[in-house]
Amino acid sequence: MSTDPSILDWRHAVGEKLTTPEEAVRLVKGGDRVVIGMMHLTPIALCRALAARHAELCDISVDASLSTFTRWWPEEGEGPFAVETFFLLQQDRGLFQQGLLDYRIAPPHRQDENRWTTTGPIDVFMTQVSPPDERGYCSFGLSLWGARGAAREARTVIAEVNPNQVRTGGDNLIHVSEIDCFVEATADWRALRPPVRDEEEEAIAQVICAVVAAELIEDGDTLQMGTGKIPAALTLFLDDKKDLGVHTELIFGGIPRLVGSGV
Numbered sequence: 276m277s278t279d280p281s282i283l284d285w286r287h288a289v290g291e292k293l294t295t296p297e298e299a300v301r302l303v304k305g306g307d308r309v310v311i312g313m314m315h316l317t318p319i320a321l322c323r324a325l326a327a328r329h330a331e332l333c334d335i336s337v338d339a340s341l342s343t344f345t346r347w348w349p350e351e352g353e354g355p356f357a358v359e360t361f362f363l364l365q366q367d368r369g370l371f372q373q374g375l376l377d378y379r380i381a382p383p384h385r386q387d388e389n390r391w392t393t394t395g396p397i398d399v400f401m402t403q404v405s406p407p408d409e410r411g412y413c414s415f416g417l418s419l420w421g422a423r424g425a426a427r428e429a430r431t432v433i434a435e436v437n438p439n440q441v442r443t444g445g446d447n448l449i450h451v452s453e454i455d456c457f458v459e460a461t462a463d464w465r466a467l468r469p470p471v472r473d474e475e476e477e478a479i480a481q482v483i484c485a486v487v488a489a490e491l492i493e494d495g496d497t498l499q500m501g502t503g504k505i506p507a508a509l510t511l512f513l514d515d516k517k518d519l520g521v522h523t524e525l526i527f528g529g530i531p532r533l534v535g536s537g538v
Contacts, residue, residue: 285406285436289457296324296458299433303328303399305355308336310391310425312402315417317343318435320461321401329354338391339376340421348375365504391425400429403460404449405440412448416440419447431455472504480508488512492519499523500530513538 286293303309303325311317322344329348332355337347339360345367347356358376360367370376391397402422404413413434415422426432426449434449437460451457472480483505492498492513497520500506510529513519516538521530 285438285457288407288411289436289451289454292451292454292456294456294458296320296435297327299456299458300325300328300401302431302433302455303332303335305333305335307398308338308395309399309401310338310397310429311340311342311344312400312415312422313341313418313420314343315440316403316415316422318401318403318433318458318460319344320458321433321435322347323461325401326356329356332356338394340391341418345370391421391428397425397429399431399433400425401433402426402435403437403440404434404454405442406436406438407451408442411451413451413454414440414442415447415449416443419443419445423447423449426453433458435460472508476504477508480505484509484512488516492516494518496520497522 300321309325311322322342323346326344326347335355335357337356337358339345339358341362341364342360343364347358348354358370359379360376361379363371363378367376371378391400402425403416405416407413413436416437417440423446432449432454434454434457436457439460487509489512494517496516499522500509507529510533513533514536519533519538
C-alpha cells in the first residue's frame with residue numbers, strides 16, 4: 276500500500292492529541308456505546324487497550340459490525356462488553372454459539388440507513404485512519420461505509436493512525452480537529468488474508484468451484500463473490516475466462532490478480 280506523498284509528519288500535525296492507546300480508551304465510561312470501525316478500519320491497538328479494562332468497566336455496548344478483533348472477554352468468558360455484529364465471520368461463529376456476541380442483520384437499504392447512527396447515540400467511535408495530509412485531513416481508507424456518519428454523530432472520536440492505510444476518494448475525509456485523540460497503529464497490523472481451508476474444505480472447494488467455473492460462468496459475465504472459504508477459492512478457477520466483471524462491496528483474495536492478468 277502507498278500513501279499520498281504530501282503526507283506530513285502526522286505526529287507533529289496532531290500535536291498534543293497524540294497519546295497512548297491505554298490513555299485514549301480512558302475516555303470510555305461505564306454505560307457507553309462504543310462503535311468500532313469496520314474490517315480494515317478496526318483499530319487493533321485501541322481494541323486491545325479497551326479489552327484490557329474489562330475489570331474496571333461495566334455495561335459497555337460494543338458495536339463491532341465487521342471487526343477483525345474478537346478478544347473482548349477474559350479467559351473465563353464473561354465481562355462488561357456486550358458485543359454485537361451484523362456479519363458472522365469465521366472467528367465470530369464459535370463466540371456466537373457460546374452466547375458471547377449477538378448478531379443483528381444490517382439495514383436492507385444501506386444508502387438510506389446508517390446502522391450505527393440509527394441504532395442509537397454513539398458515545399465513542401474508535402477507528403483507523405490514514406495520516407493527515409497537508410490540510411489536516413485523514414482518510415478512512417479501504418472501509419468507508421458508515422464511518423463518516425458515525426464520526427459526525429459520536430460524542431468522542433478516537434483514531435488509530437496507520438501509515439499503511441490508503442487514501443481513497445469520496446466523502447471519506449475527517450479533519451484532525453474532529454478527532455479527540457490519536458494513537459499509533461500496532462506494528463503487527465496487516466491487511467486481511469484469504470481464509471485458510473482445511474483438507475475437507477479444500478476438497479469441497481475444488482469440486483464446487485470447478486463445476487461453477489466450467490458450467491455456469493461464461494465470458495463477459497458479471498460476478499458477485501462472498502468472503503467465505505468456498506467462494507474465496509473460485510478465483511483460482513477463472514484464469515481461462517475473458518471480460519469478466521465484478522459487482523461487489525468487497526475486493527478480496529484473487530480478484531486483484533484476475534484484474535492484473537486481464538481476466
